[in-house]
Amino acid sequence: xxxxxxxxxWVICKSGTSVKIExxxxxxxxxxxxxxxxxxxxxxxxxxxxxxxSKATYEQGVEKDKFLINHASLTLSTLTVTSAHPEDxxxxxxxxxxxxxxxxxxxxxxxxLTVV
Amino acid sequence: GENxxxxxxxxxxxxxxxxxxxxxxxxxxxxxxxxxxxxxxxxPQLIIDIRSxxxxxxxxxxxxxxxxTAKHFSLHITETQPEDSAVYFCxxxxxxxxxxxxxxRLTINP
Numbered sequence: 001x002x003x004x005x006x007x008x009x010w011v012i013c014k015s016g017t018s019v020k021i022e023x024x025x026x027x028x029x030x031x032x033x034x035x036x037x038x039x040x041x042x043x044x045x046x047x048x049x050x051x052x053x054s055k056a057t058y059e060q061g062v063e064k065d066k067f068l069i070n071h072a073s074l075t076l077s078t079l080t081v082t083s084a085h086p087e088d089x090x091x092x093x094x095x096x097x098x099x100x101x102x103x104x105x106x107x108x109x110x111x112x113l114t115v116v
Numbered sequence: 117g118e119n120x121x122x123x124x125x126x127x128x129x130x131x132x133x134x135x136x137x138x139x140x141x142x143x144x145x146x147x148x149x150x151x152x153x154x155x156x157x158x159x160p161q162l163i164i165d166i167r168s169x170x171x172x173x174x175x176x177x178x179x180x181x182x183x184x185t186a187k188h189f190s191l192h193i194t195e196t197q198p199e200d201s202a203v204y205f206c207x208x209x210x211x212x213x214x215x216x217x218x219x220x221r222l223t224i225n226p
Contacts, residue, residue: 107159
């Protein structure tokens with residue numbers, strides 16, 4: 001089945017530094033990838049939709065200059081949290097939709113970000 | 117945009133009993149309704165999904181029903197087992213994006 005690999009699984013960084021999270025589709029090509037943020041005991045909130053080779057589309061209220069998304073290939077999307085602050089601490093999850101597939105979204109295992 | 121409401125927020129059942137989780141959605145154009153199971157510290161895992169042209173789908177102990185007229189869909193788990201304990205999310209796809217319900221924490225008591 002479709003597999004999405006997300007790394008790192010957890011990261012601790014100092015306030016003011018930047019952190020990059022990678023999301024790879026291992027056995028399929030993904031024209032579209034999605035990035036979610038999940039706070040403890042809450043639901044998944046879509047942050048942005050990234051399409052290969054074009055700029056990401058951010059949801060209302062998500063700072064595009066703070067959460068940089070790059071989708072340079074059909075198998076890799078990255079999320080960079082710039083100048084991280086403690087309030088950015090959260091569980092970040094990516095999802096990929098196979099190119100040409102109308103249904104089905106495969107999720108990564110998530111990245112626990114802690115900013116100290 | 118799409119809005120998904122999920123109930124209950126917590127559910128506790130005895131092992132072997134059935135569990136039902138219900139969701140309603142707002143956008144009549146939504147056409148895809150997946151259910152995910154999420155264990156602590158992990159990403160969501162698809163357990164079953166249903167498309168808008170189908171009223172019911174079953175996979176072993178898990179079934180999903182969809183009522184398009186009423187805009188609600190439900191997850192049914194029969195013969196529950198301890199390993200079914202997790203958080204379950206419903207979702208609806210509107211405009212290419214998945215919108216999630218608030219989640220249900222299911223606890224199976226031995």
